[in-house]
Amino acid sequence: MEPITVHTGKSVALMRNDIDTDQIIPKQFLKNILKTGYGIHAFYDWRYLKGSGRPNPDFILNQPSSKGATILVTGNNFGCGSSREHAAWAIKDWGFKVIIAGGYSDIFYMNCTKNGLLPIVLPQAARDVLAKATPEETITVDLVHQKVKYNDHEFAFDINPTWKEKFISGIDDIDLTMSHEQEIEDYEAQIPSFG
Amino acid sequence: MAQTMFDKIWNKHVITGEAGQPQLIYVDLHLVHEVTSPQAFEGLRENNRKVRRPERTFATMDHNVPTEDIFNVKDMISRKQMDTLKNNCEEFGVRLAALGDRQQGIIHAISPQLGLTQPGQVVVCGDSHTSTHGAFGSIAFGIGTSEVEHVFATQTIWQAKPKNMGIHVTGKLPKGVYAKDLIMALIGQNGVDFGTGYAIEFYGDTIERMSMEERMTICNMVIEGGAKSGIIKPDQTTFDYVAGREYAPQDMAAASEYWSQFYTDDESAFDEQYEFDVTKLAPYVSWGTNPGMSVPIDQPFPEPVDINMQKAYDYEGLKPAGQARDIDLGFVFIGSCTNGRLSDLEIAANIMRGRKIAPNITALVVPASREIRDEAERRGYAKIFKDAGCEWREPGCSACLGMNPDQVPAGVHCASTSNRNFEGRQGAGSMTHLASPAMVAAAALHGHFIDIRSEAI
Numbered sequence: 001m002e003p004i005t006v007h008t009g010k011s012v013a014l015m016r017n018d019i020d021t022d023q024i025i026p027k028q029f030l031k032n033i034l035k036t037g038y039g040i041h042a043f044y045d046w047r048y049l050k051g052s053g054r055p056n057p058d059f060i061l062n063q064p065s066s067k068g069a070t071i072l073v074t075g076n077n078f079g080c081g082s083s084r085e086h087a088a089w090a091i092k093d094w095g096f097k098v099i100i101a102g103g104y105s106d107i108f109y110m111n112c113t114k115n116g117l118l119p120i121v122l123p124q125a126a127r128d129v130l131a132k133a134t135p136e137e138t139i140t141v142d143l144v145h146q147k148v149k150y151n152d153h154e155f156a157f158d159i160n161p162t163w164k165e166k167f168i169s170g171i172d173d174i175d176l177t178m179s180h181e182q183e184i185e186d187y188e189a190q191i192p193s194f195g
Numbered sequence: 196m197a198q199t200m201f202d203k204i205w206n207k208h209v210i211t212g213e214a215g216q217p218q219l220i221y222v223d224l225h226l227v228h229e230v231t232s233p234q235a236f237e238g239l240r241e242n243n244r245k246v247r248r249p250e251r252t253f254a255t256m257d258h259n260v261p262t263e264d265i266f267n268v269k270d271m272i273s274r275k276q277m278d279t280l281k282n283n284c285e286e287f288g289v290r291l292a293a294l295g296d297r298q299q300g301i302i303h304a305i306s307p308q309l310g311l312t313q314p315g316q317v318v319v320c321g322d323s324h325t326s327t328h329g330a331f332g333s334i335a336f337g338i339g340t341s342e343v344e345h346v347f348a349t350q351t352i353w354q355a356k357p358k359n360m361g362i363h364v365t366g367k368l369p370k371g372v373y374a375k376d377l378i379m380a381l382i383g384q385n386g387v388d389f390g391t392g393y394a395i396e397f398y399g400d401t402i403e404r405m406s407m408e409e410r411m412t413i414c415n416m417v418i419e420g421g422a423k424s425g426i427i428k429p430d431q432t433t434f435d436y437v438a439g440r441e442y443a444p445q446d447m448a449a450a451s452e453y454w455s456q457f458y459t460d461d462e463s464a465f466d467e468q469y470e471f472d473v474t475k476l477a478p479y480v481s482w483g484t485n486p487g488m489s490v491p492i493d494q495p496f497p498e499p500v501d502i503n504m505q506k507a508y509d510y511e512g513l514k515p516a517g518q519a520r521d522i523d524l525g526f527v528f529i530g531s532c533t534n535g536r537l538s539d540l541e542i543a544a545n546i547m548r549g550r551k552i553a554p555n556i557t558a559l560v561v562p563a564s565r566e567i568r569d570e571a572e573r574r575g576y577a578k579i580f581k582d583a584g585c586e587w588r589e590p591g592c593s594a595c596l597g598m599n600p601d602q603v604p605a606g607v608h609c610a611s612t613s614n615r616n617f618e619g620r621q622g623a624g625s626m627t628h629l630a631s632p633a634m635v636a637a638a639a640l641h642g643h644f645i646d647i648r649s650e651a652i
C-alpha cells in the first residue's frame with residue numbers, strides 16, 4: 001500500500017448526505033474478479049444519462065474542471081449500504097486519495113483503510129468552506145499533524161492512531177497480523193469443542 | 196463493572212491489542228459467496244498464502260443464481276464469478292455448496308440451517324447482512340474483500356469494538372404485525388444511521404417469545420439502521436434450533452452450558468438504552484429510496500424535510516401525503532435473507548391459499564435455500580403459490596438485488612419482503628416497497644397494498 005503522510009491536491013465537492021454504495025458503484029459492475037477498472041463506473045447513475053449512456057454534462061465529475069482531483073469533499077454517512085469494497089476501489093480508481101466527509105458507514109471506513117484511501121471526518125462548517133475550493137485551488141491534508149489546510153483555513157481532525165500509523169507506514173495487514181502467529185496458535189489451542 | 200453479552204463474547208476472542216484500540220480478534224466462522232471473494236483468493240495466490248482454517252470456512256453461490264433454471268447461467272460474467280468460486284474452493288480446500296447442491300442457498304439462510312452458526316461465535320462474511328447471525332447470540336458482521344483475504348490468511352480480523360446499544364422490546368405484536376414491521380419501524384422512526392458505531396442488543400418479552408427465524412429477520416436489518424451487528428441472547432429457543440443440525444455440536448448439553456455464560460449483566464452496561472413498545476405497532480411499508488423512508492400502512496407519506504426526501508419522491512413518482520395503498524404495484528417479490536425462510540413462506544402461503552394474484556401483478560416466490568424449497572414443496576406451499584399465479588423459483592438472492600436475471604423492470608413498483616429499497620436496487624429504474632411477507636402476499640392478491648390487519652388470517 002502506498003504510504004500517505006501529507007497530500008496536496010485538487011478537490012471535488014459532492015455535498016449530499018447518505019450517498020450509498022449502490023450509488024457509488026451499482027451492482028452491475030460487481031461481477032468483475034479484479035480490484036481495478038471500476039473508476040469509469042463510479043457514480044454511474046449520476047454520471048451517465050439514462051438511455052444513451054453518454055456522460056451527463058451536469059454531473060460534477062464529468063466537468064473538465066474535476067479532472068485530476070484527488071480529494072472528495074462530501075456529506076454525512078458516506079458509503080452506507082452494502083459492504084462492497086468495490087465502492088472504495090471505484091473511488092480510488094477514479095483518482096481520489098482522500099475523502100472528507102461528515103461520517104462514514106463502518107464497513108466503508110474499514111474498506112478505505114485497507115486500500116490506502118484516507119477517510120477524514122470534518123464537521124459541516126469546515127466542509128462547507130472546503131466545498132468552495134475552485135478548480136485552481138488545492139487542499140492540503142497533513143495526516144502527520146492531523147490538519148486540513150485550505151487558503152487561510154486550517155481544520156484539525158481526529159483519526160484512530162492505529163489507522164493513522166497504517167496509512168503512514170503503508171504496511172501489509174497480513175504480515176502485521178502474522179507477526180502474532182504464536183498468539184493465534186495459542187488461542188486456537190484453547191477453543192472449547194463440543195464434538 | 197457490568198458487561199454486555201457482546202463485550203463478553205468479544206473479550207473471549209481478543210488475541211492482542213488494547214481495549215479502545217483496534218484489536219485482533221479470532222474468527223470462528225467465515226462465510227463466503229461468489230461476489231466478494233474472487234479478489235481475496237487472488238490476493239492469497241499472489242502472495243503464496245493458504246486459507247488458514249478451511250474447516251472454519253464455508254462458501255456458497257447465491258447472488259448470481261438464475262433462479263428459473265439454475266444450471267443455465269446465461270450471463271457470462273455471472274458464470275465466470277461462480278466458476279471462479281468453484282475453482283478457488285477446490286484449490287484452497289474450502290467447503291462449497293454449489294448450484295444444485297442440497298446445501299445451497301443464500302449464505303445467511305444456509306449457515307444457521309446447517310448448524311454452522313452457533314452462539315458465542317465471531318462470524319464474518321463479505322456481506323453486510325451477516326448481522327443476521329447475531330440472532331444466535333454471536334458477534335456477526337459484514338467485512339470487505341480485503342478483510343476477507345485477511346481472514347482467509349489469518350483466521351483473525353482487526354476491529355475496534357463498537358459501542359453497545361440495548362433496545363428493550365416489550366408487548367405483544369398485534370395480529371398482522373411481524374418482526375419485519377418491528378425493525379422497519381425502528382429504522383423508520385430513528386433513521387438509517389441511528390445505529391452507526393453500535394452493536395444493538397434486542398431483549399425483552401417480545402424478543403423472548405420470538406422464533407429464531409423472527410430474530411434473524413430483526414438482526415438481518417439492523418445494518419439498514421447503520422448498526423454493525425444485532426445480537427440476541429441465546430436461550431432455549433436458540434439451543435433447540437441448533438440441536439441436531441448437520442454441523443451442530445454432538446454434546447449439546449455441554450455446549451448449551453458454555454453458551455449460557457453469554458448474557459448482559461444489566462442495562463447499565465449499555466452505552467445507550469431505549470424502550471420500544473410494540474403493542475400498538477402497525478404494519479410498515481417503505482415509500483422512498485432508503486429503508487428509513489417508511490410509514491405505518493394507515494399513515495400518509497411525510498412532508499419532505501430535506502433534499503434527499505424530495506429526490507426520493509421524484510424517483511418514486513410519489514407525493515407527500517399519499518398513501519401506501521395507492522402505490523401502483525406491478526411486481527411482488529417474496530424471498531431474500533430477510534424473509535425467504537420457511538415461516539415466511541408459510542405466512543404468505545396461508546394468505547394466498549385458494550386465491551389468485553391480481554392481473555396487474557407479476558409475483559416471484561423464491562425460497563432462501565434448497566432445504567426450505569424442498570420443505571415448502573412437501574408442505575404444499577409451492578402448489579398454493581403456483582395455483583395463485585406466482586412463479587416458484589430455485590433458491591438464491593433473486594430480485595433482492597438486480598444482479599441476476601430476476602429484475603423488476605424500469606418504472607415498475609415492487610412490493611418486496613427484502614431489506615433494501617435503494618434506487619435501482621431491484622433493477623435499473625425499479626421502485627421497491629419493503630414490507631412483511633403477509634403484507635406483500637396480500638398486496639399480490641389485491642394488486643395494491645392493503646392493511647393486513649383488516650384481512651381475516
Ligand code: SF4
Nearest residue numbers: 324531532592595596
Ligand atoms: S438476499 Fe439480498 S440482502 Fe440477502 S445476501 Fe442476497 S442480495 Fe444480500
